[in-house]
Amino acid sequence: MIDTNGSTSLVEVGNNFYLNSVSSGSGPELKYGGPAVVAGQFGGWTPFAVVQTATGYEVALKVPGADQYSVWTVDGNGNYLGSTPALSGASATFESYELGFHQDLNGDGVIGLAVHAGATLELDATSPGSVTFISSTGTLKLDAPASFNGQISGFTGDGTLAGSDQIDLVNLTYSNAIQSSSTYSTSTGLLAVNNGASTIDLHFIGNYSQANFKFASDGHGGTVVYDPPVLSSGAKDAVSMESLFADIHEDSRGAPVVSEATHEATPALDFALVQLLAHHTNSFLA
Numbered sequence: 001m002i003d004t005n006g007s008t009s010l011v012e013v014g015n016n017f018y019l020n021s022v023s024s025g026s027g028p029e030l031k032y033g034g035p036a037v038v039a040g041q042f043g044g045w046t047p048f049a050v051v052q053t054a055t056g057y058e059v060a061l062k063v064p065g066a067d068q069y070s071v072w073t074v075d076g077n078g079n080y081l082g083s084t085p086a087l088s089g090a091s092a093t094f095e096s097y098e099l100g101f102h103q104d105l106n107g108d109g110v111i112g113l114a115v116h117a118g119a120t121l122e123l124d125a126t127s128p129g130s131v132t133f134i135s136s137t138g139t140l141k142l143d144a145p146a147s148f149n150g151q152i153s154g155f156t157g158d159g160t161l162a163g164s165d166q167i168d169l170v171n172l173t174y175s176n177a178i179q180s181s182s183t184y185s186t187s188t189g190l191l192a193v194n195n196g197a198s199t200i201d202l203h204f205i206g207n208y209s210q211a212n213f214k215f216a217s218d219g220h221g222g223t224v225v226y227d228p229p230v231l232s233s234g235a236k237d238a239v240s241m242e243s244l245f246a247d248i249h250e251d252s253r254g255a256p257v258v259s260e261a262t263h264e265a266t267p268a269l270d271f272a273l274v275q276l277l278a279h280h281t282n283s284f285l286a
Contacts, residue, residue, distance in 0.1 A: 003049045010050040015039040017047050019057050028078030051101045060105055069094050090116055099129055115140050133165045145169040145200045153205040157227040161216055164226040172200050174217040184210045
């Protein structure tokens with residue numbers, strides 16, 4: 001047995017392939033132009049997954065060791081009707097088939113559309129399904145963002161445009177008003193990207209906040225959404241205290257001094273604590 005998917009199994013017997021019912025253990029033989037398909041008949045192309053449809057079957061094939069995939073359409077008697085061209089495993093067309101197969105056919109860990117590190121996944125108005133970012137530095141390019149209604153997960157970044165995942169809203173004109181006009185709801189996961197004239201809604205799955213989303217021009221008139229990481233309150237406090245200590249110096253009498261700018265930006269309790277710690281630190285060093 002090569003594959004089992006719900007009620008159907010792809011079984012190789014000798015050099016032939018059968019689309020068997022799981023319950024009965026029997027089913028039609030896979031055929032091409034009349035005769036049965038024989039292993040090796042199409043070079044390296046090998047059937048490896050099957051799913052039953054309302055009109056017959058879909059059979060996925062791949063070339064082992066190569067990033068080449070195809071999907072055959074087969075009637076209820078196992079006869080070949082047509083196929084996709086050779087596709088990359090990361091192509092939107094092939095990954096869309098994973099939703100029907102209910103399987104991760106290309107082995108990237110995601111069932112459905114995925115954005116790979118450093119790669120661009122471009123979707124038109126007809127592309128279905130949700131999208132998962134596998135790693136940072138991937139780009140989801142939406143040619144018709146107003147028509148996209150999928151959910152987005154795994155969106156992340158390092159705080160820079162170049163080092164972050166990006167969503168390119170091709171036909172949403174970028175303006176400086178977007179950062180202040182756009183809103184995010186933590187209860188619904190809805191980011192409303194507003195340029196003052198139009199709004200595009202994006203649905204996210206995950207722990208995000210308004211501060212997670214920044215915006216930039218895509219260089220072609222559209223808008224890019226990217227995600228700088230948001231520090232936790234504890235991390236922010238640690239960074240704040242570190243910066244305060246770095247700003248401590250001694251005056252001409254050797255007493256610890258915190259600059260006026262830091263004093264103004266520091267809560268009273270934190271400032272008093274810094275002065276106290278700085279005094280003791282200098283005492284120990286003396």
